[in-house]
Amino acid sequence: xxxxxxxxxxxxxxxxxxxxxxxxxxxxxxxxxxxxxxxxxxxxxxxxxxxxxxxxxxxxxxxxxxxxxxxxxxxxxxxxxxxxxxxxxxxxxxxxxxxxxxxxxxxxxxxxxxxxxxxxxxxxxxxxxxxxxxxxxxxxxxxxxxxxxxxxxxxxxxxxxxxxxxxxxxxxxxxxxxxxxxxxxxxxxxxxx
Amino acid sequence: xxxxxxxxxxxxxxxxxxxxxxxxxxxxxxxxxxxxxxxxxxxxxxxxxxxxxxxxxxxxxxxxxxxxxxxxxxxxxxxxxxxxxxxxxxxxxxxxxxxxxxxxxxxxxxxxxxxxxxxxxxxxxxxxxxxxxxxxxxxxxxxxxxxxxxxxxxxxxxxxxxxxxxxxxxxxxxxxxxxxxxxxxxxxxxxxxxxxxxxxxxxxxxxxxxxxxxxxxxxxxxxxxxxxxxxxxxxxxxxxxxxxxxxxxxxxxxxxxxxxxxxxxxxxxxxxxxxxxxxxxxxxxxxxxxxxxxxxxxxxxxxxxxxxxxxxxxxxxxxxxxxxxxxxxxxxxxxxxxxxxxxxxxxxxxxxxxxxxxxxxxxxxxxxxxxxxxxxxxxxxxxxxxxxxxxxxxxxxxxxxxxxxxxxxxxxxxxxxxxxxxxxxxxxxxxxxxxxxxxxxxxxxxxxxxxxxxxxxxxxxxxxxxxxxxxxxxxxxxxxxxxxxxxxxxxxxxxxxxxxxxxxxxxxxxxxxxxxxxxxxxxxxxxxxxxxxxxxxxxxxxxxxxxxxxxxxxxxxxxxxxxxxxxxxxxxxxxxxxxxxxxxxxxxxxxxxxxxx
Numbered sequence: 001x002x003x004x005x006x007x008x009x010x011x012x013x014x015x016x017x018x019x020x021x022x023x024x025x026x027x028x029x030x031x032x033x034x035x036x037x038x039x040x041x042x043x044x045x046x047x048x049x050x051x052x053x054x055x056x057x058x059x060x061x062x063x064x065x066x067x068x069x070x071x072x073x074x075x076x077x078x079x080x081x082x083x084x085x086x087x088x089x090x091x092x093x094x095x096x097x098x099x100x101x102x103x104x105x106x107x108x109x110x111x112x113x114x115x116x117x118x119x120x121x122x123x124x125x126x127x128x129x130x131x132x133x134x135x136x137x138x139x140x141x142x143x144x145x146x147x148x149x150x151x152x153x154x155x156x157x158x159x160x161x162x163x164x165x166x167x168x169x170x171x172x173x174x175x176x177x178x179x180x181x182x183x184x185x186x187x188x189x190x191x192x193x
Numbered sequence: 194x195x196x197x198x199x200x201x202x203x204x205x206x207x208x209x210x211x212x213x214x215x216x217x218x219x220x221x222x223x224x225x226x227x228x229x230x231x232x233x234x235x236x237x238x239x240x241x242x243x244x245x246x247x248x249x250x251x252x253x254x255x256x257x258x259x260x261x262x263x264x265x266x267x268x269x270x271x272x273x274x275x276x277x278x279x280x281x282x283x284x285x286x287x288x289x290x291x292x293x294x295x296x297x298x299x300x301x302x303x304x305x306x307x308x309x310x311x312x313x314x315x316x317x318x319x320x321x322x323x324x325x326x327x328x329x330x331x332x333x334x335x336x337x338x339x340x341x342x343x344x345x346x347x348x349x350x351x352x353x354x355x356x357x358x359x360x361x362x363x364x365x366x367x368x369x370x371x372x373x374x375x376x377x378x379x380x381x382x383x384x385x386x387x388x389x390x391x392x393x394x395x396x397x398x399x400x401x402x403x404x405x406x407x408x409x410x411x412x413x414x415x416x417x418x419x420x421x422x423x424x425x426x427x428x429x430x431x432x433x434x435x436x437x438x439x440x441x442x443x444x445x446x447x448x449x450x451x452x453x454x455x456x457x458x459x460x461x462x463x464x465x466x467x468x469x470x471x472x473x474x475x476x477x478x479x480x481x482x483x484x485x486x487x488x489x490x491x492x493x494x495x496x497x498x499x500x501x502x503x504x505x506x507x508x509x510x511x512x513x514x515x516x517x518x519x520x521x522x523x524x525x526x527x528x529x530x531x532x533x534x535x536x537x538x539x540x541x542x543x544x545x546x547x548x549x550x551x552x553x554x555x556x557x558x559x560x561x562x563x564x565x566x567x568x569x570x571x572x573x574x575x576x577x578x579x580x581x582x583x584x585x586x587x588x589x590x591x592x593x594x595x596x597x598x599x600x601x602x603x604x605x606x607x608x609x610x611x612x613x614x615x616x617x618x619x620x621x622x623x624x625x626x627x628x629x630x631x632x633x634x635x636x637x638x639x640x641x642x643x644x645x646x647x648x649x650x651x652x653x654x655x656x657x658x659x660x661x662x663x664x665x666x667x668x669x670x671x672x673x674x675x676x677x678x679x680x681x682x683x684x685x686x687x688x689x690x691x692x693x694x695x696x697x698x699x700x701x702x703x704x705x706x707x708x709x710x711x712x713x714x715x716x717x718x719x720x721x722x723x724x725x726x727x728x729x730x731x732x733x734x735x736x737x738x739x740x741x742x743x744x745x746x747x748x749x750x751x752x753x754x755x756x757x758x759x760x761x762x763x764x765x766x767x768x769x770x771x772x773x774x775x776x777x778x779x780x781x782x783x784x785x786x787x788x789x790x
Contacts, residue, residue, distance in 0.1 A: 003434070011532065024197060024359065025197065028195075028197055028361070033361075034197070034359075034360075034361075035325075035358060035359065035360050036197070036358065036359040036360075037354065037357060037358040037359075038199075038357050038358075038359075039301075039357070046532070046534060046535050046537075046753055047532060047533065047534040048532045059433075061430035061431070061433045061434035062427075062430050062431050062434050062506070062507050063325075063354065063358035063359075063360065063427065063430070064354060064358070064504075064506070066506040066507055066508045066509075066519075067508060067519060067521050068508060068519035068520055068521035069507065069508070069519070079528060079530060079532075080532075082524050082525055082528040082529060083524060083529055083532075084524075085521075085522050085523075085524050086521045086522065086523060086524050087521070088521065088522060089519075089521070090520055090521065090522070102756055103530060103531060103532035103533070104532075104533060104535040104751050104753065105530060105531050105532075105533070106530060107747055107751065107752075107753065107755065107756050107757065108573075108574060108744075108747045108748050108751050109744050109747055109748060109757060110573075111530045111531070112530075113530070114525075114527065114528035114530060116528070117525075117528050120525050120528065124522045125522065
């Protein structure tokens with residue numbers, strides 16, 4: 001049985017962990033075997049954060065993804081796409097949020113924010129989706145739901161639209177935020193055509 | 194019902210289902226979430242201990258009262274708790290007692306990646322090693338049975354990967370337990386009693402070896418018998434993913450006493466034996482001592498890898514055993530900009546470290562740091578810490594270095610920097626020793642009223658218990674005064690002048706000084722009193738006419754609330770700002786003002 005590996009990479013505070021939680025719960029509901037790993041040691045302090053989701057109709061073994069293994073990489077932030085591209089397997093897909101968060105070394109002027117990341121990834125990955133999920137989330141009224149926009153695109157890229165994601169979202173977010181999160185998810189699905 | 198749980202959540206579930214009633218822990222990555230999760234179950238009394246030693250001792254006491262009890266700690270926490278841990282082996286205990294210790298191959302948030310499996314053998318007490326969340330729950334229930342039957346502490350040794358990975362767990366109901374009968378025989382390790390205790394421990398180890406050889410947690414899966422893999426923990430799954438049914442497996446889930454007889458049965462049935470285990474060659478050495486030939490750490494070394502440090506992975510096994518190099522797209526070097534963890538916008542430590550870094554420019558000092566967020570004071574832009582060893586060590590080290598400087602006539606000041614939680618953990622003892630022995634260092638206690646680094650757990654000074662109940666916070670200055678310390682200053686670290694003045698006064702004196710930099714962590718849920726005393730939200734703004742774009746603010750304090758606008762060539766305040774006002778105090782052009790909101 002094929003084992004599928006999905007890597008979500010972002011910056012602490014971007015909601016990668018919630019996106020991973022919703023994704024894995026949806027997969028479990030749909031009858032997949034799932035394991036998930038979170039690397040969140042210092043996420044509250046603006047560090048780089050990843051969530052690893054491994055799923056299969058058969059058995060799943062390692063809960064964590066290493067270099068050259070991910071079927072899909074979702075980069076919640078532009079320069080994180082380059083940092084984590086090594087984890088994508090050759091022939092894998094990438095979803096990149098065209099959105100930039102300055103790290104402290106950039107804020108203090110020790111580094112410049114890299115120019116050309118998107119172009120570099122496009123040159124090297126055939127199946128590459130790039131758009132600004134933050135803009136879409138802002139249009140919906142809350143920039144924070146960019147994680148659901150990106151999750152929507154990921155679900156489309158995984159061909160898993162048939163799962164009842166509305167229910168999963170309602171089960172996992174506070175009632176007053178469910179609607180906007182669901183809308184964001186659908187917007188994200190539409191962004192991949 | 195099945196639920197998707199992390200290993201840490203599964204510990205809580207297991208302890209709950211096993212009918213335990215007492216849990217104690219000191220927070221530390223990767224173990225911190227365990228007690229928080231246990232705290233959700235009202236049937237279990239849970240408390241944050243001031244350190245790992247007292248947490249284990251409290252759990253021992255509760256188990257000796259006959260109740261199922263537990264303590265949880267991170268990898269190096271067991272060093273702190275080693276005294277009660279080692280000492281409980283001989284006398285044993287009447288009630289059920291488990292210790293959950295979370296090792297951390299890869300030392301993501303620990304100062305060491307010691308392999309605590311060695312502690313099981315060292316202490317002669319049994320150890321379980323789960324590979325996923327379901328095993329965590331199952332093993333905890335059996336661990337309590339073993340603990341009560343054999344009157345011993347039982348350790349569940351996890352690794353960070355298991356703590357923070359989710360997998361499905363089948364829920365069962367809680368089984369309430371009647372308290373165990375307490376024996377009348379004293380459990381006191383006096384020399385006369387020791388002979389009997391040794392005999393009991395030997396019998397226990399013999400009985401548990403038999404249990405180990407028959408345990409369902411030590412199981413064999415026969416496939417192709419050309420290769421036989423022996424593994425434990427999460428590496429077992431890496432092996433399964435890489436070798437599939439091309440190998441047979443011996444999975445060790447109960448690793449002390451080691452199931453040597455059952456392993457021999459397995460190794461006699463396979464041609465080549467491979468041991469796959471992270472960190473120390475623990476299983477490998479057991480096999481070799483039992484005369485079993487096997488391939489272990491050397492195979493990884495020959496493949497150019499370091500198998501003694503860090504985590505194993507699927508590609509590591511592919512490279513070592515199949516010579517396969519997993520190919521991937523290289524990250525473009527010049528695009529890799531570091532994204533290190535930083536002090537939060539508004540973090541009061543920023544003021545303390547800025548003041549300290551300024552003092553270090555003017556005076557000859559050595560700064561001994563401690564474990565926690567203030568470890569971030571050691572990296573740019575502050576570079577304000579010279580060495581860090583372990584919890585609470587800053588004050589004892591500063592006492593030692595200052596004493597030696599003084600005796601040699603070296604005019605240098607020793608400064609200790611420690612947080613509030615670390616102070617309560619072991620620093621308090623170091624300060625007592627320093628004061629008693631007439632030590633003269635400068636001791637800076639960064640009191641942010643919470644255990645910030647590990648996720649804002651309560652502590653004696655935070656004003657709350659684990660369950661949220663508000664209590665009277667400990668008063669650090671009163672503790673210091675009771676040690677006979679005369680020079681105690683309390684400053685607001687977001688006021689740089691006040692902070693620097695206090696430091697100058699202390700550094701220029703030749704007496705023991707304690708400076709308490711008091712301001713609650715920006716992430717803390719404040720108590721009612723704290724909301725009145727701190728954080729009056731009042732963001733700052735840049736006066737664009739005055740800003741000369743010199744970036745001094747950015748370079749000196751590295752605050753995530755400030756950024757440089759390349760087009761305007763001016764600094765801008767972003768949404769992360771909480772208005773601590775530290776940047777206003779260092780701007781050479783006076784261009785940062787209160788925004789009035």
